[in-house]
Amino acid sequence: MFNDKQIFAAPLAGVTDRPFRRIIREFAPNAPIVTEMISCHSLVGGHKNCLRNFDRYDDEGAVGAQIFGADVALMADAARILQDAGAKWIDINMGCPVPKVATRAGAGAFLMRDHRLAGAIMDAVVRAVQIPVSVKTRLGWDDNHKDWRDLINIAADCGVRFAALHGRTRAQLYLGPAVWPDVHGTPIPIIANGDVRGADDLARAADLGYGGVMVGRAMLGRPWIIGQLSGGSAPANVGSVVLRHLEYALEYYGARTAVPMFRKHAAWYSAGMQNSADFRIRVNQMTDADELRAAIGKFWGCDLTA
Numbered sequence: 001m002f003n004d005k006q007i008f009a010a011p012l013a014g015v016t017d018r019p020f021r022r023i024i025r026e027f028a029p030n031a032p033i034v035t036e037m038i039s040c041h042s043l044v045g046g047h048k049n050c051l052r053n054f055d056r057y058d059d060e061g062a063v064g065a066q067i068f069g070a071d072v073a074l075m076a077d078a079a080r081i082l083q084d085a086g087a088k089w090i091d092i093n094m095g096c097p098v099p100k101v102a103t104r105a106g107a108g109a110f111l112m113r114d115h116r117l118a119g120a121i122m123d124a125v126v127r128a129v130q131i132p133v134s135v136k137t138r139l140g141w142d143d144n145h146k147d148w149r150d151l152i153n154i155a156a157d158c159g160v161r162f163a164a165l166h167g168r169t170r171a172q173l174y175l176g177p178a179v180w181p182d183v184h185g186t187p188i189p190i191i192a193n194g195d196v197r198g199a200d201d202l203a204r205a206a207d208l209g210y211g212g213v214m215v216g217r218a219m220l221g222r223p224w225i226i227g228q229l230s231g232g233s234a235p236a237n238v239g240s241v242v243l244r245h246l247e248y249a250l251e252y253y254g255a256r257t258a259v260p261m262f263r264k265h266a267a268w269y270s271a272g273m274q275n276s277a278d279f280r281i282r283v284n285q286m287t288d289a290d291e292l293r294a295a296i297g298k299f300w301g302c303d304l305t306a
């Protein structure tokens with residue numbers, strides 16, 4: 001799975017769903033893409049209201065499925081289910097700071113505070129599947145506990161193949177600039193994450209010893225950025241990309257869910273453009289797919305065939 005100098009698409013809950021991944025893939029045929037985080041409880045329980053529990057990845061190319069949870073056996077079961085669904089690798093979330101995950105569930109970033117549990121989960125997941133396993137973590141819990149190296153050493157001992165490191169602590173959430181430590185000498189390749197936006201960041205990551213980079217928020221409204229950073233170009237007609245993305249979302253979720261869900265994407269795609277505030281206000285009131293299609297077509301002056 002892992003090759004040197006790859007540019008990964010980061011997991012973004014509520015964003016990197018199957019429709020968004022399809023759009024990323026159109027611009028970056030070979031990029032490794034991580035799914036939104038998937039709860040091991042929800043997945044193993046087969047909760048029907050969560051569509052991603054039933055995704056198949058066979059036709060998606062290099063897609064890693066990210067799981068979160070604190071239950072060792074359930075995490076292993078979840079990894080097996082995702083392997084059977086065609087995921088190319090399994091990623092374990094060890095960085096999510098939101099209270100629902102990191103404190104109440106004892107998962108995500110909480111695993112940075114409990115290295116024994118983290119080790120037990122990594123060990124069980126690696127043993128459960130034949131595909132590679134990675135982890136995604138942060139520098140540590142807070143400024144006084146930047147012990148990412150310890151966690152990476154445990155990961156390597158468990159057979160984890162590589163790790164993405166977000167250059168912030170749990171306490172920092174998403175605030176302040178990400179700071180990437182020098183990672184020369186780690187036993188497994190480390191992917192730099194946090195504020196990756198341009199070609200300069202790729203060079204900086206390589207200098208610091210990283211094996212690649214992972215792009216998160218820079219993809220919002222610009223799902224072509226990974227393709228662009230890999231030598232491709234931005235689309236000549238953004239409107240047709242937006243319309244295609246909407247069609248994929250309608251196909252996947254159905255109009256009742258897709259239309260309101262697409263509002264944030266419409267806002268991101270149109271950010272900074274003339275009359276975008278007005279466009280956003282109108283889109284935020286829409287519930288009908290045809291109306292939304294027409295508004296997008298008019299705003300960008302295009303249709304699906306463009």
Ligand SMILES: Cc1cc2nc3c(=O)[nH]c(=O)nc-3n(C[C@H](O)[C@H](O)[C@H](O)COP(=O)(O)O)c2cc1C
Pocket residue numbers: 010011012013014015035036037066093094095096136166174193194195196214215216217218
């Ligand atoms: C809306 C949103 C959702 C996220 N969801 C996840 C997630 O499901 N799993 C995860 O490991 N990280 C998640 N993250 C963290 C990102 O993957 C990434 O580590 C972080 O945004 C820093 O990278 P960036 O500066 O390139 O955005 C999320 C971040 C945002 C802003």
